[in-house]
Amino acid sequence: MIANAGWLLLWGVVVGLDLICVAQTMVSRPLVAGTVAGAIAGDPVAGMAVGVILELFALEVQPFGATRYPDYGLGAVAAAAAAAGAPAILGTGVGVSLGLIVAFVGGKGLHLRRIRNGLDVDRHLDQLEQGNLRIIYALHLRGLAREVLRSLIVTAFGLLLAEAIRRWAPLTVQGAVYLGIVTLGAAVSAAVTGAIRLAGRKSAQQWFVLGLLGGLVGLMLR
Amino acid sequence: MIGVGVAFSSEPLLRDLPGGVQGQRYRKALVRSASYFNGHPYLIGLAVGALARTEHEGVPPEQIGRLRSALAGPLGSVGDKMVWTGTLPSASAVGLVLAVTLSPMVGVVGFLVLHNIVNIGLRVWALSAGWRGGMQVAKFLGGAAIKLCLKVAGPMAACAVGLALPLAGAWLARGLDMKALLGVGIVATVGIVFARSLWPTLGGLRFGLGGVALAVLAGWL
Numbered sequence: 001m002i003a004n005a006g007w008l009l010l011w012g013v014v015v016g017l018d019l020i021c022v023a024q025t026m027v028s029r030p031l032v033a034g035t036v037a038g039a040i041a042g043d044p045v046a047g048m049a050v051g052v053i054l055e056l057f058a059l060e061v062q063p064f065g066a067t068r069y070p071d072y073g074l075g076a077v078a079a080a081a082a083a084a085g086a087p088a089i090l091g092t093g094v095g096v097s098l099g100l101i102v103a104f105v106g107g108k109g110l111h112l113r114r115i116r117n118g119l120d121v122d123r124h125l126d127q128l129e130q131g132n133l134r135i136i137y138a139l140h141l142r143g144l145a146r147e148v149l150r151s152l153i154v155t156a157f158g159l160l161l162a163e164a165i166r167r168w169a170p171l172t173v174q175g176a177v178y179l180g181i182v183t184l185g186a187a188v189s190a191a192v193t194g195a196i197r198l199a200g201r202k203s204a205q206q207w208f209v210l211g212l213l214g215g216l217v218g219l220m221l222r
Numbered sequence: 223m224i225g226v227g228v229a230f231s232s233e234p235l236l237r238d239l240p241g242g243v244q245g246q247r248y249r250k251a252l253v254r255s256a257s258y259f260n261g262h263p264y265l266i267g268l269a270v271g272a273l274a275r276t277e278h279e280g281v282p283p284e285q286i287g288r289l290r291s292a293l294a295g296p297l298g299s300v301g302d303k304m305v306w307t308g309t310l311p312s313a314s315a316v317g318l319v320l321a322v323t324l325s326p327m328v329g330v331v332g333f334l335v336l337h338n339i340v341n342i343g344l345r346v347w348a349l350s351a352g353w354r355g356g357m358q359v360a361k362f363l364g365g366a367a368i369k370l371c372l373k374v375a376g377p378m379a380a381c382a383v384g385l386a387l388p389l390a391g392a393w394l395a396r397g398l399d400m401k402a403l404l405g406v407g408i409v410a411t412v413g414i415v416f417a418r419s420l421w422p423t424l425g426g427l428r429f430g431l432g433g434v435a436l437a438v439l440a441g442w443l
Contacts, residue, residue, distance in 0.1 A: 065260070100431050130249075131248075179434060184406050184409075189426065192410070199379075212388065
């Protein structure tokens with residue numbers, strides 16, 4: 001049984017709300033969400049490991065306008081719950097794989113929530129056009145309530161999946177190692193692609209190369 | 223932030239309009255504030271402050287509508303470029319470096335502090351500048367500091383992510399043998415080739431999920 005599942009569920013709601021609706025302090029970033037979830041589940045280092053990998057994935061996301069994107073924060077919560085207590089690469093690979101599935105489902109949930117919010121506004125256009133303050137507050141609060149519900153459902157789904165994998169993992173050790181290799185490789189490729197996009201113009205991409213060289217020097221000095 | 227959110231945020235600033243919350247000006251201003259809008263959440267204060275100020279100054283509704291339309295696009299693009307492709311990935315990269323070189327908690331706290339200095343600072347500045355600017359709010363968006371931020375945001379983020387990648391990669395790969403490291407390198411290279419030339423719309427998540435499916439299959443076989 002996953003330790004502190006209730007607290008993880010609560011943390012999932014905080015993470016989900018922070019992503020868009022409340023404050024955006026970025027506790028919803030996988031690095032934070034995963035490390036804290038790992039600490040709640042009793043293994044902060046495993047939480048950080050899955051958080052770092054999912055953070056590399058998240059560096060590719062540029063949430064402009066109405067872009068649809070995965071919810072890597074809730075993915076990190078589920079991933080940390082799955083990886084907690086498992087041996088290094090075995091737990092990390094399985095956890096991140098689960099995190100990617102939950103991030104995908106969470107992203108679909110975000111889109112569904114936006115549609116529901118839009119329909120809600122459409123239904124009350126008449127009252128909005130009359131400057132009805134009560135309806136403005138009600139629409140706002142109902143939007144928040146939908147986000148709480150989405151976060152609860154996605155986190156619960158992730159935790160159930162994590163528990164199922166921990167009990168009946170249908171994987172060989174070799175399979176778990178493959179998952180670790182594939183998820184790490186995919187995360188690195190996502191981060192590199194994201195960084196090249198961040199730089200934008202070709203002439204600015206030298207900054208990415210410069211940073212890469214600095215990182216390699218730092219690695220050699222350690 | 224869309225129209226309803228702007229109305230929710232603007233409402234406290236409109237309560238002091240002549241006639242109070244029962245007055246016609248308050249009601250009409252509230253209707254205008256709930257109409258369509260879209261902008262970056264950290265800079266939305268510029269619009270909220272400026273539009274509320276114009277309501278207090280009794281600017282004609284058509285002009286307020288034009289200001290509203292004129293602000294939506296630039297607020298979105300400036301905020302997206304400055305925060306989503308600039309300060310956020312930079313803070314994230316610094317957090318990653320701190321986490322893998324010092325400790326998980328230092329990384330998490332370092333990232334949150336760095337990001338939220340920008341987050342809170344921008345929100346406070348935006349609301350105050352919007353209120354001070356009113357109809358002239360555009361001068362703040364075109365200021366030298368904003369122009370400089372927009373110029374350095376992307377390169378700074380790319381440099382920070384580049385710096386973090388080898389350090390984070392080495393921390394994650396600790397304990398892997400040469401065969402596994404070669405596997406990671408091959409997957410990363412294939413992913414980059416897909417993203418840059420073969421299938422640019424695939425995205426990291428779907429590439430990762432595809433890889434996971436193949437890995438599970440390979441594990442069973």
